[in-house]
Amino acid sequence: GGGGSTASQLEEVSLGVSTPSYANKNRERKGSGGVGHPEPPRPARVRGPAPLSVQFIEVLRKRWNCAKRDPVGRFYEVILPILLVALVMLILLLNISPSGPSLELETQMYNLLGNTSPEPYVTAPVTPPSNVGFSTRVEQNLLGTGVNLVGMSPSIKDSTNMSLYLLDTRFENLKFAGYCPDDEILIEYPENLKEGLQLSGVNNGEVVANANYTEVRPELTIMHNSTGYHSIPAHFAAYTKAQLQDQTDDAGADYEVASHPLPLTARKSLELKAILSLFAALFILIPYCYVPATFVVFIVRERAVKAKHLQLVSGLTQWVYWLGTYVWDLINYIIIVLGTMLVFRAYQDEDLTGDTESFNAVLTLFCLYGMATIPLSYSLSFLFENHTTAQISIAGILFVKGFLLVITSALLDGISGTAEINETLKFYYRFSPAFCLGEGLINLSVRRLRNLLLGENTSPWDEEVIGRAIKYLVAEVFVFCLLTLAIEYKLTKKAFRGCKSVWASCCGRGGSGSGAEDGAGAGQGYPEDEDVAEERKRILSYPGSSTDFVCLRNLTKVYGNGTRAVDRLCLGIPRGQCFGFLGINGAGKTTTMKMITGEVGVTSGSAFVMSMNAETQRTEVRKHMGYCPQFDPLFDRMTAREHLWHYATIRGIRRDRIFPIITQVLDTVGLNLYADIPAGTYSGGNKRKLSLGLALIGEPSVVFLDEPSSGMDPVSRRFMWDVIERVARRCCVILTTHSMEECEALCSRIGIMVGGRLRCLGSTQHLKNRFGKGYNLEAKLDPARFADFESFMRKHFPLAVIAEKLSNGILRYELPRDGVSLAHIFGLIEKNKSELGLTNYSVSQSSLERVFIQIAEKDYSAGEGGNGSPSNAVALMAPGEARCDSEAWDRKDHHRRNPLAKNGSEVELATLQLQRTATNEGFVGDADGEEGLIVGSTVGASGMGSESKQKPQGATNGVEILASI
Ligand SMILES: Nc1ncnc2c1ncn2[C@@H]1O[C@H](COP(=O)(O)OP(=O)(O)O)[C@@H](O)[C@H]1O
Ligand SMILES: [Mg+2]
Known part of the structure; x- marks a missing residue:
């Protein structure tokens, strides 16, 4: 109900003005084969990208x-x-230039023992008789108090002797002495200073004052310890202070001597700065x-x-x-x-x-x-x-x-x-x-x-x-x-390649050859499937470019590391077709899309979109292309609305039309709740929805969807199918998926890719018919009783082949359809099941998944054998199976409201209430029966084999029965 109306809104959006009627689009949809489209590709709407200035903004x-x-x-x-x-x-701001307070200079500076002790490095001069007062003052100034003057050893005659003497006696009582050439007097420090003197490291230097007095002006020699920066001025100050006191006759006369750093010169400070x-x-x-x-x-x-x-x-x-x-x-x-x-x-x-x-x-x-x-x-x-x-x-x-x-x-x-x-x-x-x-x-x-x-x-x-x-x-x-x-x-790469080829030709090495062996399959391993070969023939027979919307001719990609990701792929996809690209991981699906969209270069071959070469006419081609990459190409910090605005503008949609389009796309992909939240916070499914929305905006004629449904919840997935379905009618959609269900629901043609090559091609039904003929019987029983069951089968169904025998008690048979009716199989087993000890069993037609697994499995075991002609494929086939699970329910539900399925009148989807008795093939149950033991069943009302005409996807012939008894 609600889904339908929003979906049609998108249709209006993406179809622009012209909405083709259902009748039209049904005619456009070809059941199988994809045989060349008669009309040349004409895009629904050609619109160039936005003007450069708009792009720039x-x-x-x-x-x-x-x-x-x-x-x-x-x-x-x-x-x-x-x-x-x-x-x-x-x-x-580092301040290197000196500043700070002045340093007051006095002999006490070198007093390491505290204020009470005199400076230990100095001796007092001897008092000359002529000027007793002055010499005492000098002595006091230099020494302070508490110094005893003693007679000095006569051997000490000069400063050198004095120093030696001091060194010799540094551990004795006599520590420092002064001498006077006239009266030699030794000053001895009191005993109590001894420790301090030793501590201070007397040997570091001895300062001796040598007062050499004359009658009139006393001449003073100060011997100082050069390790004390200020000892000269300090001692000289002591001397001049004594002089001052002497001159003024005032014992208290005093002045201060201080050292202050000079400011830097202009030059010096400039240098520092x-x-x-x-x-x-x-x-x-x-x-x-x-x-x-x-x-x-x-x-x-x-x-x-x-x-x-x-x-x-x-x-x-x-x-x-x-x-x-x-x-x-x-x-x-x-x-x-x-x-x-x-x-x-x-x-x-x-x-x-x-x-x-x-x-x-x-x-x-x-x-x-x-x-x-x-x-x-x-x-x-x-x-x-x-x-x-x-x-x-x-x-x-x-x-x-x-x-x-x-x-x-x-x-x-x-x-x-x-x-x-x-x-x-x-x-x-x-x-x-x-x-x-x-x-x-x-x-x-x-x-x-x-x-x-x-x-x-x-x-x-x-x-x-x-x-x-x-x-x-x-x-x-x-x-x-x-x-x-x-x-x-x-250009750099091209230049590099150019240089390389010049070098190669100079050295006489032949051209790279580029692996251009073209044409029919006889490459590695197995021969090409007949459908694929036919498609190749069809594609290669066109003179110029084909009339298909997308046309790949021998498209090949060899990666730098030697991986041949895509190998001579030939494929044409007409308008209105939704092509399902299947294949196991690493089969080359994404690489194919990357080549067409121009993300990676093409090694050889060519891809045409709307009859234009995707490589050489890239700008033109891109006008018609929508792409949803495998991984969400989103900006974490941009909201869904901003994303849509951005891409819509780049696409060249007129400003006045952007707003309604954004709103409708948001409605359609179901992102309204999240429209204004940054995409980085989205769950995986919501990111996927936005990526899908980005691919669809701007009415591209060809839409590439690389696993669009991965990570989506089942409800959104079905919602998305509706969207894609509608889009696919007017353009051409190429879809990769790992969900067979999705493929059956959406794709009118399927190609299964293995190792870079198409292994088979055709509609779902075509593939099932070709590769999945017959029934699949799966029985669960005690492994000990396998032999009984096998002999039973040999007796009643001599053509049945054991496909799988698992130790958990599952035995799978494959039965050819010819000559055996489902009712017969079912009836016989039902009759004998208790005798055979069957816990449960199922009989079904091969599903697409079986076909896929079987074809892909062949790749896993490729190399061994490699014999198979196309018909051999049937023999190699693994048995099909169908399960009646919740997903099957959803699918039926989807089909029921799927307008296309409705239109394909021969498709009847029914839920059957199974009778315990056997039924005939082609039996039809109550379409609305819901309760009870349920069997998923799709019934082809029209005869088998006539499906090639107007058969939409999803139609399967025969009866799938899964019974749990
Ligand atoms: N950039 C690359 N360089 C080399 N090898 C790559 C690169 N991209 C993909 N391949 C290889 O190419 C093969 C096809 O990859 P891809 O196209 O992504 O597969 P798919 O989409 O079918 O899962 C893989 O074998 C993969 O390892
Ligand atoms: Mg991929």
């Missing part, structure tokens, strides 16, 4: 949408670098190496989740994508630069922002650095698939190329032997923008100093300052931008 809007919900990312990208710069600039700002300039490189690396995170992730590819498929122009990205990143970068300049200003960095000229120079330098480094990181980003690795590695590369190179260069410059070589090397260093930045900043930092000290008169823009760096940076901006675009457009 969309790229920016996308970034804004993602950025605004990511404050943490913003912090790391923009705020953190500015904070780092601020931190680095703290260096400038220049060194600091040089360091600051160097360390600023660290945040600036990290900044461009953070910008690649988004683009690497976008590429890894295929969101970029989907945008390109939706019509985004590659260079516009890069331009938008570049502009967005530059805006972020300029915010960082402005923040940096503010920090410089705040720190009053005279050298970098002192005058307008320097300010402008620094600003230019930073901007050019960003403009060059950002595309450089873009180019490097192509090397990485993981955004974290990309960020760390690129930051590392920039760091080595910048910071370390600057330091290396500075070191080499400093060593006289290497300075000259370094001048030459700098030419190469400058290819790294970070080196240019570092060099420029350092040159600017020391420019003022050089001007002052060396008398130079340079302006910031001069060649030796930043002029050269700027020239290099300007060139690098262009070089790296072009490099990015060249990589994007795979």
Whole structure:
């Protein structure tokens, strides 16, 4: 009910104006074969991608949408670098110039024992008779109190002797002595000072005052310990104080002597500041190496989740994508630069922002650095698939190329032997923008100093300052931008290949050959199935391109590691067909889609979409293409609505039509509840729904859906089937899935791919008929009684073959359909079941799943045998089976409200209440019977074998009976 109405809304949306009637689309749907469509492919609606300016704005809007919900990312990208710069600039605040309080100088300074003790390094002069008062004062000033004067040994005649004497006696009572040439007197310290003297390490130095008095002016020689910085002034002060007291005759006369550091000279302080700002300039490189690396995170992730590819498929122009990205990143970068300049200003960095000229120079330098480094990181980003690795590695590369190179260069410059070589090397260093930045900043930092000290008169823009760096940076901006675009457009790869082929031809090695053995199957292992061979013939017989919407001709993909993922695939899919691409994991389904959508290159062969070559006319082709990749190509921080807006705009849908379309798509895929929640928070199924919505928006003529239902709940899945069903009518849908049920529900034609090649091709029914003929009998019984059962079977069904014999008591037989009726089998077994000891048993027709497993199994065991002609396949077949499980219920339910199934009037889906007695083949039960023992049954009312006409998917002939008795 509700589902139906919303689904029809999507139809209106995706069909645009023209909604074909049911009758039309039924005519369009071919049962099997997919024989060439008579009319040439004409898309329902051709619409070019949006104008470039609109695309450009969309790229920016996308970034804004993602950025605004990511404050943490913003912090790391923009705020953190500015904070780092601020931190680095703290260096400038280091205060190296000396200041502080004055140091008062007195002999007591060297008194290590406290105030009461005299300074132990000094002896007093001898008092000359002529001026007793003065010498006493000197003595007091030098020694303080408590010193005994004793007679000195006559051997001590001079200062040398004195020192030796002191050294010899340092552990004795006599510690210090002074002498006077006239009257030799030894001063002995009191005993109580001995310990202290030893502690203070007397041998460190002995200070002796030698008063050499004359009659008039006493001459004083002060011998001092040179390890005491201030001992001369201190002792001299003691002496002059004594003089002062002597002159003024005032024993209390005193003055202070102090030492105070001189302020730095202008030159010295300039030097210091220049060194600091040089360091600051160097360390600023660290945040600036990290900044461009953070910008690649988004683009690497976008590429890894295929969101970029989907945008390109939706019509985004590659260079516009890069331009938008570049502009967005530059805006972020300029915010960082402005923040940096503010920090410089705040720190009053005279050298970098002192005058307008320097300010402008620094600003230019930073901007050019960003403009060059950002595309450089873009180019490097192509090397990485993981955004974290990309960020760390690129930051590392920039760091080595910048910071370390600057330091290396500075070191080499400093060593006289290497300075000259370094001048030459700098030419190469400058290819790294970070080196240019570092060099420029350092040159600017020391420019003022050089001007002052060396008398130079340079302006910031001069060649030796930043002029050269700027020239290099300007060139690098262009070089790296072009490099990015060249990589994007795979020019580098082509150039590389060109070089390789030139080299190969020079060396006389033949062309690569490219494995172009074409045509009919006789490749490896087994011969091609007849249906597949027929399709190949049909495709290859077209002169130019076929009339199919999608046409693959010998499409081949060999990956770089030698994996032949797709091997000479030939397939045509007409309009209105939903083609089911089946195959085990690694069969090459996704690779096929990737080749058609242009995500990976085609090794050989070609793919045509709407008669246009998917490789050479990529832009044209993409207008008609919708793609839902295997993994959700979503931006975690964008909501469903924003996603739809983004892709709708890129697709070129007019602005006034976008809103209703978005609303309706949201309705249709059932994402209304989540429309305004970031996609990163969605469950797997909801992500899938959004991816599907993105593939459908913009009315593409060809829709590729790679496992669209994986991870979806059964309700959503059925909902999605309705959507796909409707879309498939007017365009052509290529679908891969692992759900056979889905395939039966949706696909009018199925190809099973094994190892890169189609193993079989046709409608569901066709495949079942060809590969799943007969019935499948599964019995569960005691393994001990297997022999009885086997003989029973041999007797009654001599053609039955044992397909499977499991130790858990399951025995599976395969019975050819010819000549045996289901009723007969059923009746016979029912009659004998207790005798045979059957716990339960089932009889069924082969299901698609059986067919698939059997075909895929062949691949697993491929290599052994490899004999099978097409008819052999039947013999190899594993028995089919059908289960009446809840999913089967759902399917029937789906079919019941599936307009197509209804339209195919020969399909009757019934739930049967099974009678215990045997029934005839073709028996039809009560279609509405619900309760009781249930058998899932699909009954073909029309005769078997006539299904080729107008048979929609899902119709199966015969009766499937599962009985539990
Ligand atoms: N980028 C790649 N490089 C090398 N081999 C790849 C690459 N992608 C896929 N393959 C290989 O190609 C084969 C087909 O893969 P794929 O197309 O993804 O299978 P499917 O979608 O059918 O599960 C696999 O064997 C896979 O390992
Ligand atoms: Mg796949």
